[in-house]
Amino acid sequence: STFDAYLALSLPIAAEPGTGLEDCLRLFTTQEILDAEERWFCERCQAYQLATKKITLVQQYLPEVLVIHIKRFNALGQKLSSMVQFPVDLLDLGPFVANCSDGPQPEAFMMDCEGAGISSPTTLYELFGVTRHIGSSLTSGHYVAQVLCSDGLWRSMNDSTVQALGQPPSGSDSDAYLLFYRRKRTN
Numbered sequence: 001s002t003f004d005a006y007l008a009l010s011l012p013i014a015a016e017p018g019t020g021l022e023d024c025l026r027l028f029t030t031q032e033i034l035d036a037e038e039r040w041f042c043e044r045c046q047a048y049q050l051a052t053k054k055i056t057l058v059q060q061y062l063p064e065v066l067v068i069h070i071k072r073f074n075a076l077g078q079k080l081s082s083m084v085q086f087p088v089d090l091l092d093l094g095p096f097v098a099n100c101s102d103g104p105q106p107e108a109f110m111m112d113c114e115g116a117g118i119s120s121p122t123t124l125y126e127l128f129g130v131t132r133h134i135g136s137s138l139t140s141g142h143y144v145a146q147v148l149c150s151d152g153l154w155r156s157m158n159d160s161t162v163q164a165l166g167q168p169p170s171g172s173d174s175d176a177y178l179l180f181y182r183r184k185r186t187n
Contacts, residue, residue, distance in 0.1 A: 008067040013082050021086040021179070024070065025096045029055055057097040062121055066093075068179040077138035081174045087127065088171040091181055094123040122186050129180035130169050143177070 014023035031054040039048040072080050128148040135141020145157040146169050154165040169176075 006061075007063050007065065008069055010069040010071055012071050013080055013084060017083075019082055019084050021068070021084060021091065022095070024084065025093070029057065029096050057093060059097045059099045059121065059123060062093065062097065062123065062183065064183050066125055066181045066183075068181065070177055070179070072133060072177050073138045079133070079136050079138070079141070083172055083174045084176055085172045086176060086179055088168045089126070090184065091125040091127070092123055093125065097123055122184055124184040125181035126184050127168070127179065128182055129178075130173070130176055131178035131180075132173065132175040133177040134175055 009025075009028065011021075011024040011028050013019060014027050016023065031052050034051050034053055036050070038051070040051045041047075042049045068086075070084055074080060130146045132144050132146070133141050134144060146154060146165065147157055148154050148168070154168050156163045156165055
């Protein structure tokens with residue numbers, strides 16, 4: 001087991017039509033069997049073994065600001081224009097996280113949890129920015145940002161042009177590339 005702190009998650013796009021961000025998170029956190037060429041070497045038996053991989057998000061280590069990268073390009077650099085629905089008001093990572101008190105876990109997972117007084121932060125996040133890729137490939141296109149500004153208004157940032165938006169992003173977009181969430185403040 002390996003523990004890595006994170007700020008950004010690179011999520012694959014789930015294949016089903018009408019894909020939601022939750023589907024992408026579910027795909028990202030599902031255990032997978034690694035291919036034969038990805039076998040690991042076992043020191044104990046001195047042989048290569050088939051292995052599995054599972055990414056676990058730990059509640060106590062959720063970042064204040066979470067950047068979600070939607071993998072919009074295939075290995076050939078072609079854009080995947082699948083519609084991805086994402087929450088504009090609240091993203092709840094609760095169904096995708098484990099907690100330090102969730103029972104037996106790999107040693108690296110339990111690293112600082114026991115006796116360290118680490119609290120369990122909220123799993124709720126609020127959207128405050130979207131970067132969109134307008135174009136058909138990795139080598140051509142244009143990036144535009146939609147940002148929730150400190151005055152509470154959403155604005156579109158397109159090169160040197162800043163334009164007020166009448167409403168937040170739609171939450172359903174085939175060009176959304178980066179989503180910026182911040183942890184919801186609890187009172």
